[in-house]
Amino acid sequence: xxxxxFWTVAPGRGEIREAELAAPAADQAxxxxxxxxxxxxxxxxxxxxxxxxxxxxxxxxxxxxxGFPFPVSYGYAAVGLVQEGPSALRGRRxxxxxxxxxxxxxxxxxxxxxxxxxxxxxxxxxxxxETAVNVLWDARPLVGERALVIGAGVVGLLVAFLLAxxxxxxxxxxxxxxxxRDLVERFGARFCAxxxxxxxxxLVVHASASAEGLRLALTRCGFEGRIVEAxxxxxxxVELPLGEAFHAKRLSLVSTQVGAVAPAMRGHRTHGERMAxxxxxxxxDRLDALLGPEIPFAELPARIxxxxxPDAGAPQPxxxxxxxI
Numbered sequence: 001x002x003x004x005x006f007w008t009v010a011p012g013r014g015e016i017r018e019a020e021l022a023a024p025a026a027d028q029a030x031x032x033x034x035x036x037x038x039x040x041x042x043x044x045x046x047x048x049x050x051x052x053x054x055x056x057x058x059x060x061x062x063x064x065x066x067g068f069p070f071p072v073s074y075g076y077a078a079v080g081l082v083q084e085g086p087s088a089l090r091g092r093r094x095x096x097x098x099x100x101x102x103x104x105x106x107x108x109x110x111x112x113x114x115x116x117x118x119x120x121x122x123x124x125x126x127x128x129x130e131t132a133v134n135v136l137w138d139a140r141p142l143v144g145e146r147a148l149v150i151g152a153g154v155v156g157l158l159v160a161f162l163l164a165x166x167x168x169x170x171x172x173x174x175x176x177x178x179x180x181r182d183l184v185e186r187f188g189a190r191f192c193a194x195x196x197x198x199x200x201x202x203l204v205v206h207a208s209a210s211a212e213g214l215r216l217a218l219t220r221c222g223f224e225g226r227i228v229e230a231x232x233x234x235x236x237x238v239e240l241p242l243g244e245a246f247h248a249k250r251l252s253l254v255s256t257q258v259g260a261v262a263p264a265m266r267g268h269r270t271h272g273e274r275m276a277x278x279x280x281x282x283x284x285d286r287l288d289a290l291l292g293p294e295i296p297f298a299e300l301p302a303r304i305x306x307x308x309x310p311d312a313g314a315p316q317p318x319x320x321x322x323x324x325i
Contacts (some may be wrong), residue, residue, distance in 0.1 A: 001030070006100040006300050009071045011049040012309070014301045017073075021105055029085030029094070029108045036100045037077035037124030037291075038320040041153065041209055044308045045234040046074045052235040058259065063098045063106060075099035079114060079123045080324075089113070095126045095279060102297055102324050112275045117283040121291050121321050125158070128319065129278035130258060131230070132158035137262035138254060139203055139228045144168040148201040149189075150217055151208030152180040154290055154318050155230055157187065159205050161287070164188035172198055174216070175208070177316060183289050200225075207231055211238045218246060226252040290318045297324050 001021045008014045024030045042059075045051050049069040051059050056068045066072040078098040082089040086108050094111035098104050114123045132155055141147060141163055149160045152175035160173045164187050171189040173180075174197045181191040192198070194212070200222035206214050209231040217227045218241060240246075256262065261269055269277070295303050300322055307320040 001103065003101055003103040004297070005065070005073050005102075005104075006075075006297070006304075007066065007071050007073045008047050011070075012047065012305055014047070014304055016298070016301060021103060024084050024105055027086075027108055028105050029089050029111045030083045030103065030105055031078070031080040031094060031096060031098075031111065032083050032103045033078055033080040033101060033297075033324045034093070035079045035120045035124050035324065036075060036098075036322045037127070038075070038100075038304070038307060038322065039077060039128060039154070040308055040317070040320070041155075041232060043074065045232070046072065047304065047308050050234045055234075061097060061099065062110065063096070063104070065099065073099045073101070077124045077127045078104070079120050079126075080104075082111060085111070093120065093123070095123050095275070097127060100297065100300060100322055109272065112272060112279060115280055115283060118279060121294075122282050122285075122287055123279065124321055125154070125282055125287060125290060125319060126275060126279050127258075128154045129158050129281055130275050131155050132162055133274060133278050133281070134258045134262050135159050135205060135228060135230050135256050136162050137264045138256040139205060139226070140264060141166050141169060141203055144170075145202040146170045146198070146200065146222070147172070147203040147205070148197060148217075148220055149173045149205045149207060150194075150197070150213045151175060151206065151210075151231070152177065152184060152191075153207060153209075156205070156207035157183060157290060157318070159207060159230065160184060160189050161187045161284075162281070163205075186286055186289070202226075204228070205230055209233060211236075211240075214238060215240060218242075218244075218251065221249065221251050224250045224252075226254060228254050228256050230256050291321050292319075293317060294321050294323050297322050
């Protein structure tokens with residue numbers, strides 16, 4: 001069987017390549033892709049060649065092909081139908097951490113069934129939802145806390161979507177883009193511009209991937225509060241005012257990263273169980289507002305630049321969806 005794959009071959013340039021797929025081994029599944037999601041923050045770094053060499057190992061997606069910086073076939077949000085494989089998976093829709101290919105082989109253990117309540121397009125959010133779950137496990141929110149999420153991108157919004165379920169939590173989401181207000185309020189939180197962000201927060205989740213956002217987090221966190229850093233800065237250095245109130249307020253700055261299960265649940269949940277939980281949490285049609293635009297797979301080389309690097313003043317998409325059918 002022939003399969004087509006999207007490859008980034010130089011900074012800002014991609015192409016579709018064709019290759020033969022071998023017959024699946026006993027522990028593999030042959031998946032025909034229905035949709036895949038573009039994770040804009042991470043894939044922008046890959047597309048522009050800005051993954052630091054020191055992080056090439058850590059940044060490698062589980063089933064990516066090639067290597068950093070180029071050529072590389074990268075991605076981790078594919079949804080498809082198992083055509084061949086173990087009987088428990090055959091004919092089922094699955095999510096897999098796989099790049100943008102129209103068909104692929106993957107270890108059967110990495111193919112997580114998609115619940116019937118979650119449509120294909122929404123299921124591409126599973127990798128981002130898994131990140132948000134891990135953020136909450138690292139953040140350990142408490143009933144009645146005052147929380148602030150800085151950055152209303154996909155991960156920040158999914159973190160807010162989950163935090164809003166904590167009883168009594170006073171939740172505010174801060175972003176430069178006022179168009180995100182309706183979505184934030186639909187999720188059950190309040191929206192504000194950066195200059196209006198409230199202070200004395202017990203918990204701040206930073207997800208804006210900007211130095212300004214992280215500095216804002218430091219100023220808005222209350223005494224002995226904790227800041228959970230969910231951004232990925234790539235090769236950019238960040239200057240922080242750690243000589244001001246950082247020590248007097250006894251702040252905690254905690255990194256969170258999805259590659260490992262957060263310490264709070266490590267030993268209690270496997271990676272597969274975490275992914276299955278993330279998929280189950282997508283059974284809410286409010287999350288459809290995070291998706292789009294849709295890009296046919298054949299048009300991906302010509303259009304991916306416009307969604308990863310939109311022109312100034314152009315709409316900033318949240319999770320573009322690649323379609324294959």
